[in-house]
Amino acid sequence: MTVSETPSETPSSGTPPDTVQAPPATGSADRRYPVDRWVFGVAAVLVVAFIVWGALSTDTLSAVASAVLAGIMNAGGWAFVLAASGFVVFALWLAFSRYGKIPLGRDGEQPEFRTVSWVAMMFSAGMGIGLMFYGVSEPLAHFTSPPPGTVAAGTPQALDVAMATTLFHWTLHPWAIYAVVGLAIAYSTFRKGRRQLISSAFAPLLGERRSEGAFGRAIDILAIFATLFGSAASLGLGTLQIGGGLEANGLPPLGDLLLVSIIAVLTIAFVCSAVTGIAKGIQWLSNINMVLAGVLALAVFVGGPTVLILNLIPTAIGDYFGNLSAMAARTAATGGDATAEWLASWTVFYWAWWISWTPFVGMFIARISRGRTIKQFVTGVILIPSLVSLIWFAVFGGAAINLQRSGTDLASQPTEAQLFGLLHTLPLGGVLGILAMVLIAIFFVSGADAAAVVMGTLSQRGSITPSRWVVVFWGVVMGAIAIIMLLVGDEGEALTGIQNITIIMAAPFAVVMVVLCVALARDLRHDPLMLRDQRSVAAVEQAVDYGRKAYGDRFVVAVKPHPGEPGNGSEPAGGTNGSPTART
Incomplete structure (x- = not known):
């Protein structure tokens, strides 16, 4: 990535003052900066303290997490719901307003990547452990237990609600959240020539010096925490599902010991990847994952209820837009404690999860979008992954619901085992189950590697290639956090622990994102192209x-x-x- 320390709009000799120039070929982001002792030190101490607390007194941590979660849900659950919809409105407003023509680079600069390549990489960003874990379980859960106050379970109306609710959690809202942060980073880096840090995007409000001072460092620390716990949540989900796959293939239940062992093995694999330089093959691993995911989806589509899946796609789109306003306005006020509990397990957990992933995904989509206009960026970031999610959930969710209606009680199986329960009903189900576990494992390794690099970048003042020991440190810590999150669930319910801590850690960064929108709007208002107009x-x-x-x-x-x-x-x-x- 090329970034200049000198603002890119500074005119050169003979250049009109409103013309934004390209950052120099060797900019600040291409250099490796020393570790920021305050950002890395404070974040590392707090994280290690959390790990020690969880290891020595898991019950206490679990009790505190439950209490804090209850307070957040009672006092701020509405804020998550309102903020998520606000990010959708803000992103679409930017795309279709006069700001939509502003390029993420110099005036007249062409996109760095061809559209086909850009779409392919966006597709890659739209896939992950989450789709593997929830592809079967979420539509099935909403079909057998719809949101409180909606429809009766197991009815044709429940199928409509199940698909609409699932798409609500996986399409427009999450990718609008990603688009806001990605756009702020891309504009700050490629248009303004600042370092690739979350704090750099706050320069319009704080000034260049303050954005690099104590307040800016606090923002980057929060970004590290959000990335760390959001990534650990994904790793925890992947571990649960691999464990469910092993047990579905005949391994006796081993409980927490099995989960800890899986995380340990995959964390070692990640560390070896980072130390030996195999991390450069993340893109290669991602391409393999896309192929394997396509093969898995095709196998379910062909071997499952093909006609139902095809009919489900347009029906799901209609149900989604028909129920969008009601789903976006659902809070505890509409259904009391039952709705509050449901929101904590689903909608608010998802919004917190997406918010916690924004530093990682935002930096990724910003990096590949240089030269795109704001309108191209927003529409591409929102529409392409949303289309992938639509197809994925129609295939896996439709097959699972069809199996449930035909008399096979798939919903009674543990959440992490439901994908394998579905695959085992198809031809070559055992082979497909192994393929799914390989797919999840590669997602684990490549995702941990990439997220650790992002945290290293935040720890080293925007260095795109942070020191190897910093990357390894954050990768090991990420694995440890995932173990702690799995162990703090109520009565051994590991998924509950993952959801609770993710919501708690994402709450502060949600506030950061709201202020980030204000900073971005102010930056765009003073863009040379806007001033010239x-x-x-x-x-x-x-x-x-x-x-x-x-x-x-x-x-x-x-x-x-x-x-x-x-x-x-x-x-x-x-x-x-x-x-x-x-x-x-």
Whole structure:
């Protein structure tokens, strides 16, 4: 990634002042900065303290987490719901307002990646452990136990609600959340030439110096925490599902010991990847994952209820938009304690999970989007992954619900084992189960590697290639956090522990994101392209006003070289009377 320490809008000799120049070829982000002792030190101490607390007194941590979660849900559950919808409105407003034409780079710069490559990488970002874990379980859960106060379980109406609710959690809202942070980073880095840090995007509000001071460091620490716990949540889900797959293939239940062992093995695999330099193959691993995911989805589509899945796609789209307003407005006020508990397990957990992933995903999509306009960026980031999610949940959710309606009680199986329960009903189910576990394992390793690099970047003042020991440190800590999150669930319910801690750790960063929207809006308002447009409109209005006063309705506005430019005479702009030239 190329970033200049000098703001990219600074004009060079002979360049109009409103023309944004490209950052130099060797910018600040290409250099490796030393570790920021405050950001890394404070974050590392707090995280290690959390790990020690969880290891020595898991019950106490679990009790505190439950109490804090209850307080957040009672006092701030509405804020998560409102903020998520606010990010959707803000992202769409940016795309379709006058700001939509602003490029994420210099004026006239072409996109760094071809559209096909950009779409492929966006597809990669839209896939992950979450889709593997919830592809079967979420539509099935909403079908057998719909949201409180909606429809009866197991009915045709429940199928509609199940798909609409699932798409609500996986399409427009989450990717709008990602788009806001990704856009702020891309604009700050490629348009303004700042370092690739979350705090750098706050320069319009804080100033360049303050954004690099104590407040800026606090923002980066919060970003590290959000990334750490959001990534650990994904690793925890992947571990639960691999454990469910092993037990579905005949391994006796081993409880927490099995989960800890899986995390330990995969964390070692990640550390080896980082130390030996295999991390450079993350893109290669991601491509393999896309192929394997496509094969798995095709196998379920062909071997499952193909016609039902095809019919489900347009039906799900209609149900989603038909119920969007009601789903976006659902809070504890609409259903009391039952709805509050449901929201904590589903909607609010998802919004917190997406918010916690925004530093990681935001940096990724920002990195591949240089040269795109804001409109291209927002529409691509929201629509492409949403389409992937639609197809994925139609295939796996439709097959699972069809199996449930045919008499196989798939919903009674543990959440992490439901995917394998579905696969085992298909031809070559055992092979497909192994394929799914390999897919999850690769997601684990590549995801941990990439997230650790992002935390290393935040720890080293925006260095794109942080020191290897920093990356390894955050990767090991991530595995430890995932273990702690699995162990703090109520009565051994590991999924509950993951959800509780994710919501708690994402709450502060949600506030950061709201302020980030204000900073981005202020940055865009002072963009050279916007200033040039404002001056152009003002000049035309001034010329028309002068023409009407001098000549009535019989005049035209003539365009000619600026009289103050060298070689065009010394007459001041606007003529001797200070007004634009108007010719009858």
